[in-house]
Amino acid sequence: MQTHLADFIRNTPDGEEADAILRKCVHCGFCTATCPTYQLLGDELDGPRGRIYLIKQMVEGAPVTRSTQLHLDRCLTCRSCETTCPSGVQYGRLAEIGRQHVEATVPRPTGQRLVRRFLASFLPSSTLFAPAMRLGQAVRPFLPRKLRDKVPARQRLLEWPEANAAGSAGTHTRKMLLLAGCVQPAMLPNINIATARVLDALGIETVIEPEAGCCGAIRLHLGYRDEALDDARRNIDAWWPHVEAGVEAIVINASGCGATIKEYAHLLRGDPAYADKAQRITALARDVVEVLCGFETELAALARRRGVHTVAFHPPCTLQHGQQIRGKVEQLLGALGIEVRLPADSHLCCGSAGTYSIMQPALAYTLRDRKVESLNALEPQMIVSANVGCIAHLQSGTATPVGHWIELVEHLLYG
Known part of the structure; x- marks a missing residue:
């Protein structure tokens, strides 16, 4: 993709990074197939390809509007598109650059500013x-x-x-x-x-x-x-x-x-x-x-079956797409005698996404309900995940116990 950076961002670290990322994108559209918000809303601008184009426009000096802000706000930053992309586009980093410019350019309504300021001060403390x-x-x-x-x-x-x-x-x-x-x-x-x-x-x-x-x-x-x-x-x-x-x-x-x-x-x-x-x-x-994946033999020798033998695993986006860690939790639990079942939509976000479930509740709860339905369809004794936000978000939508997989490992060792 050709880019012509505007003066405000040219020759800056963010500008150089945005330019390099944008030039990798060939607009093939593979990313739209694995974008949760595109699947829900069907709007090109609520998918990675559309958001990339919006960010390209802004770094080239086009006016930034409230509409641009809204489409970036709706992004979960799940980075599923990065896993799908054949060109290696680092969408997550590009989205952060775009959001920084939008925040500096488009004033938010007073209510939004207060809520965001409260969350940024309250949750980390x-x-x-x-x-x-x-x-x-x-x-x-x-x-x-x-x-x-x-x-x-x-x-x-x-x-x-x-x-x-x-x-x-x-x-x-x-x-x-x-x-x-x-x-x-x-x-x-x-x-x-x-x-x-x-x-x-x-x-x-x-x-x-x-x-x-x-x-x-x-x-x-x-x-x-x-x-x-x-x-x-x-x-x-x-x-x-x-x-x-x-x-x-x-x-x-x-x-x-x-x-x-x-x-x-x-x-x-x-x-x-x-x-x-x-x-x-x-x-x-x-x-x-x-x-722990280097200690499977030792853990298997220490583990004792404690009633839980079948779990559904929800791999968080930050694990499978952000850190590119896939299959290791399933392998470890399997070595301990646990049958791990993955839903067909295991690559998709549950809707938690940090503060997303607070800022975008309608989309977040729709995604949660879909995820819970696919997890419960596996008929597990327990649902396990690897991120506190996902665990709390999923538990609010199901009667099936939800916990961190490390809690299950501890239970197998100590009872």
Whole structure:
């Protein structure tokens, strides 16, 4: 695709990247077949090819309108189109460039600005989010349905392994950092505890650095790029002493966070103080399945059948498209004696997509209902996924138990 960049973006890092991505696109249209919003709306501008054309127009200097903003807002950034694209178009990065320009150009209505600002300030802050979630869980039966959908029932907590107990010096020589996350410790805390317990069974201590916080994904996708980069820098500063001490990996059990942390090197490539450190962090970042897939034999020897033998797996977009990790969860669970069933639409988004289910509820819940129907059709005992947002979103639409696959592994090991 030919491009002629406008002066405002020519010879800038974003301009050079947008130009390179746009020139790869041949407008073949293969991406439209796997775009959830195009399938729902049937509008070319609500598919990757149309959105790419809108971004091409804006970087070439065409006026940016509220209509352009709306079509980009409707994008889930699921990146299914990237997996489909035969030309290797990095649509996700192009979409972020387009959104940055739209946010700087098209004023939003006051209501939208306030909601987006609230979400960008509230969700990444554990000091604000955690007490609010506890209060919501306490009064959950009395909440309106839409709000109740956002508040998972309170979990009965697992016990942290002894190596993670307060005051413990740790008994394992192998150590890995674990990202606690911003909303996950309050919403579904057993995901982190189960991860630590499974790694502990393998002789690995998980280290949670309290100064590390939100990965930056929430603010990045809401258009607060500078704040998202500050999130990344804070995490790098918090983790760096552990990196210098020789931790083996940074383990992430929320695939949305993993996809973002693996982009730190790209996001901070122009920051001379952080570029090299960000490269190192990106190199250390591992989804938990990338760590455990090397321990299948050991886990199989430790596992005991505990009643769950058939699950439906929903692979999050940030795992299969963002991180390009496919088949590993299924392989690991299979090695532990679990039959894993994938729905025919396993490549499609469930509609959670970070704050998307709040900002675009009609589309998000339509996608959720379709996904739940296809998962339940497999008649599983349990639905498992790999991202906290997907888990909460799916659970709000089905009576079938929904959890993180690492919780199932922990159950197989410990009961």
